[in-house]
Amino acid sequence: MTALAIEHVSKSYALNGVQRPVLNDISFDVAPNEIVSIVGASGCGKSTLLRLIVGLDEDYRGSIIQGGVSDTKAAKVGMVFQDHRLYPWLTVGANVDLAFDASNLRKPERLARVHHYLQLVGLSDYEKAYPKQLSGGMAQRAAIARALAQEPDILLMDEPFGALDSILRMRLQDELLSIWEKNRVSIVIVTHDVEEALYLGNRVIVMEPDPGRIRDVFEIELARPRDRADPRLAALKQRCLATLVGREALS
Amino acid sequence: MTTFGAEESFRVERAAPDVQLWKVRSLALRLVLPLALPTGILALWWAASVNGWVSPQVLPQPDWVLQTFLDLLESGDIAAAAAVSFRRIAEGFLIGASLGFLFGLLIGKSETADAYLGPTFRALAAVPSIGWLPILILLLGIEESLKIVILAKACFVPMAISTAEGARTVPKGLTEVADILKLRARTRFFKLTLPSMVPFIASGIRLSLSQAFVSLIVVEMLAGTDGLGYMMVWGRTLFQLDIVIIGMVVVGVVGFLLDWLLKQAESFVRRGSGADA
Numbered sequence: 001m002t003a004l005a006i007e008h009v010s011k012s013y014a015l016n017g018v019q020r021p022v023l024n025d026i027s028f029d030v031a032p033n034e035i036v037s038i039v040g041a042s043g044c045g046k047s048t049l050l051r052l053i054v055g056l057d058e059d060y061r062g063s064i065i066q067g068g069v070s071d072t073k074a075a076k077v078g079m080v081f082q083d084h085r086l087y088p089w090l091t092v093g094a095n096v097d098l099a100f101d102a103s104n105l106r107k108p109e110r111l112a113r114v115h116h117y118l119q120l121v122g123l124s125d126y127e128k129a130y131p132k133q134l135s136g137g138m139a140q141r142a143a144i145a146r147a148l149a150q151e152p153d154i155l156l157m158d159e160p161f162g163a164l165d166s167i168l169r170m171r172l173q174d175e176l177l178s179i180w181e182k183n184r185v186s187i188v189i190v191t192h193d194v195e196e197a198l199y200l201g202n203r204v205i206v207m208e209p210d211p212g213r214i215r216d217v218f219e220i221e222l223a224r225p226r227d228r229a230d231p232r233l234a235a236l237k238q239r240c241l242a243t244l245v246g247r248e249a250l251s
Numbered sequence: 252m253t254t255f256g257a258e259e260s261f262r263v264e265r266a267a268p269d270v271q272l273w274k275v276r277s278l279a280l281r282l283v284l285p286l287a288l289p290t291g292i293l294a295l296w297w298a299a300s301v302n303g304w305v306s307p308q309v310l311p312q313p314d315w316v317l318q319t320f321l322d323l324l325e326s327g328d329i330a331a332a333a334a335v336s337f338r339r340i341a342e343g344f345l346i347g348a349s350l351g352f353l354f355g356l357l358i359g360k361s362e363t364a365d366a367y368l369g370p371t372f373r374a375l376a377a378v379p380s381i382g383w384l385p386i387l388i389l390l391l392g393i394e395e396s397l398k399i400v401i402l403a404k405a406c407f408v409p410m411a412i413s414t415a416e417g418a419r420t421v422p423k424g425l426t427e428v429a430d431i432l433k434l435r436a437r438t439r440f441f442k443l444t445l446p447s448m449v450p451f452i453a454s455g456i457r458l459s460l461s462q463a464f465v466s467l468i469v470v471e472m473l474a475g476t477d478g479l480g481y482m483m484v485w486g487r488t489l490f491q492l493d494i495v496i497i498g499m500v501v502v503g504v505v506g507f508l509l510d511w512l513l514k515q516a517e518s519f520v521r522r523g524s525g526a527d528a
């Protein structure tokens with residue numbers, strides 16, 4: 001059983017009237033409760049791929065199948081964008097509360113969950129603040145809280161920690177892992193940071209550009225909790241970087 | 252230590268007058284400059300009437316006009332005329348702007364509706380409100396309903412255009428979030444569409460009211476029996492040019508204040524909605 005099956009997906013955008021391929025024959029599966037990291041050069045189509053998976057863009061070839069939780073209930077897909085996309089006219093709390101709009105939860109329960117998720121990302125004191133009163137990193141954390149609050153079966157994250165300093169980044173990576181352990185959620189996370197990809201992922205997909213395609217896949221069979229200083233991670237990092245840079249060295 | 256203190260106070264002393272001078276200057280720029288032209292006109296008017304360059308029947312002396320103004324103010328004629336005019340604006344605005352809002356929402360949100368209705372609307376909107384007057388007088392006479400219809404039309408157009416513009420420019424990124432969170436239609440409208448339209452609605456309201464004010468004065472002049480516009484016509488028929496001048500000044504000042512107030516309100520709303528952030 002797979003949570004997400006991506007088969008031979010290709011996508012092109014029209015640029016000045018010419019179709020320019022952006023994704024070329026992408027195939028991979030995501031097992032339930034698996035974390036898949038995607039790394040690749042800027043512009044190789046990582047964001048585009050996530051947009052296809054979440055259903056924001058239906059103009060592509062190939063197939064994307066989300067394994068439902070059961071036969072009757074479709075999988076819930078959440079997404080954290082590269083930019084925070086909070087609603088500027090709503091408080092941080094109200095932004096997170098949007099995640100419950102489609103549910104039948106009662107008001108007090110919703111409130112409790114908003115508290116819970118804001119606490120998780122360290123924003124308890126900012127529930128009543130407006131997005132423009134937050135720093136870039138705080139806004140991004142609020143966006144993560146909103147996506148988590150939706151309690152998705154599949155969580156797509158587009159460079160979610162890119163705007164954060166390294167300490168906070170590590171803390172949130174560990175938060176993410178603990179949430180992931182508690183809830184059965186499959187995660188696809190796009191990142192520029194190879195270490196992050198290796199630390200979080202059960203698998204790391206390395207993409208290359210022009211057109212975007214999968215160059216290599218690394219299975220990370222290290223038990224959790226992982227030690228960031230593990231020499232095996234360091235060795236994997238070397239291989240990963242060689243794969244990423246190797247292509248650029250050639251071109 | 253002492254040198255340091257002395258230096259500090261020396262610097263403060265030097266800085267303070269500069270800042271004050273600058274403040275005084277900017278205040279002067281904001282208050283004096285706009286008043287320079289009216290003062291000049293007033294002086295010219297005075298000179299012209301006192302020296303008899305223009306017949307006093309056409310251009311009465313400023314002090315007569317002031318006297319008439321005070322008389323009219325005391326008798327309550329100006330207040331009564333203004334009250335009539337403002338009631339009309341309020342009624343026309345309520346009808347026109349709310350219909351304009353709904354219509355703008357329709358053509359802004361639905362491409363089909365825009366395809367059907369948009370071109371006709373834009374063509375009709377290009378005819379100024381006053382252009383409708385002859386045909387509307389035939390249909391409605393010169394009753395109250397005529398003024399309300401003209402004013403409603405004057406408010407409808409800018410409101411519809413601004414609202415449609417606002418409905419079309421809901422940020423795409425935020426719409427995608429709404430799609431992913433599967434927001435209900437109601438939530439989507441009240442927490443996404445409407446708030447993102449607030450700045451557009453605010454300028455719609457401002458444009459409607461200024462349009463309404465201008466059209467109202469004209470309608471009252473052409474087909475009125477009361478109100479500020481009629482006051483001017485009435486003054487002319489009586490050859491009381493002082494009343495005409497008072498009417499012009501009152502209309503000008505009221506229109507200016509109205510626009511200023513609405514601009515303040517609009518920028519307040521813009522700041523509040525976070526649209527500029």
Ligand SMILES: Nc1ncnc2c1ncn2[C@@H]1O[C@H](COP(=O)(O)OP(=O)(O)OP(=O)(O)O)[C@@H](O)[C@H]1O
Nearest residue numbers: 013014015022041042043044045046047048049082
């Ligand atoms: N709406 C669009 N119209 C046309 N071309 C687009 C559009 N969106 C993306 N592209 C193109 O698709 C390619 C991939 O873009 P994408 O945003 O998926 O890259 P990315 O891998 O996420 O890059 P980054 O790491 O910088 O975020 C880019 O070359 C971009 O120019």
Ligand SMILES: [Mg+2]
Nearest residue numbers: 046047082158
């Ligand atoms: Mg991207």
